[in-house]
Amino acid sequence: MTHTPWILALTGGIGSGKSAAAERFMAHGIEVVDADHASRWVVEPGQPALTQLVAHFGERVLNAEGTLNRAVLRELIFADPDERQWVEALLHPLIGAEIEARLARATSPYAIYMAPLVVETGNRRGARRVLVVDVPSELQVQRTLARDGTSEAQVRAILQAQASREQRLAWADDVIVNDRDLAWLHAEVDRLHSFYLTLPGAPA
Structure with missing residues (x-):
């Protein structure tokens, strides 16, 4: 019988660190499909x-x-x-x-569907769990400005169009609060990865 990986939806607002989290999961051999x-x-x-x-x-x-x-x-x-x-x-x-x-x-044992708008669209794509990378909104603005070089007004417009932190967290099965450094983010991903490996695969 072929193994069917279960699906983890990975989401978070702009500048939250979704991509950095996804890269760490990929380092563990987990396949990531980025919307x-x-x-x-x-x-x-x-x-x-x-x-x-x-x-x-x-x-x-x-x-x-x-x-x-x-x-x-x-x-x-x-x-x-x-x-x-x-x-x-x-x-x-x-x-x-x-x-x-x-x-x-x-x-891989589980696969990640990474998308910024899981909550907004209501579409989990069959994901069994939702992992939210959460970050205070002011930090989102700072990080996005540093990364994209867009205007602060445009970043704030994107934030307005996305779900609020509260809405996103209400959907979450798991949360990483990414308000520290990369080593902290990696440690949190490692902890969750170990837990996810204990979950059984998708029903055949």
């Missing part, structure tokens, strides 16, 4: 979604080499909720299919 990566795969040149985005918004959403200009698209959809809904309706089913195909191919 942000999936959202890039479905809009690569040659993919139908990119063609539809250009038909809708025009060439302004393309970089010179023909790839999607995410910064321009982000500005267009943050400025207009109707446009955001249109883009989400186009991309979300495609992204979902990509994520589920990759999770289905995972061979």
Whole structure:
């Protein structure tokens, strides 16, 4: 009988340290499927979604080499909720299919579905547990500014669009409070990984 890994949803707001946590899980051999990566795969040149985005918004959403200009698209959809809904309706089913195909191919004891919007969309993708990387909002702003070089206003707009800490924590089965250094984050991931290995696999 083939082993089917159970799925852990890993989430947290912008600048919370999800990626650093995911990298530590990957160091333990756990397969991670990142919704942000999936959202890039479905809009690569040659993919139908990119063609539809250009038909809708025009060439302004393309970089010179023909790839999607995410910064321009982000500005267009943050400025207009109707446009955001249109883009989400186009991309979300495609992204979902990509994520589920990759999770289905995972061979580690459990697999991680990493996404910033698990709580907002209400879609756990069959995850048995939800792990929230939690961080105080001011620290989120500081980290995101340091990493992305975006404006503070844009970071705060993204925070407003995401679930609140309280909403996210209400969904959590497990929480890492990532307000210390990387060594602390790694230790917390290691502790949870040991626990997750004791959980039985998904039902066949």
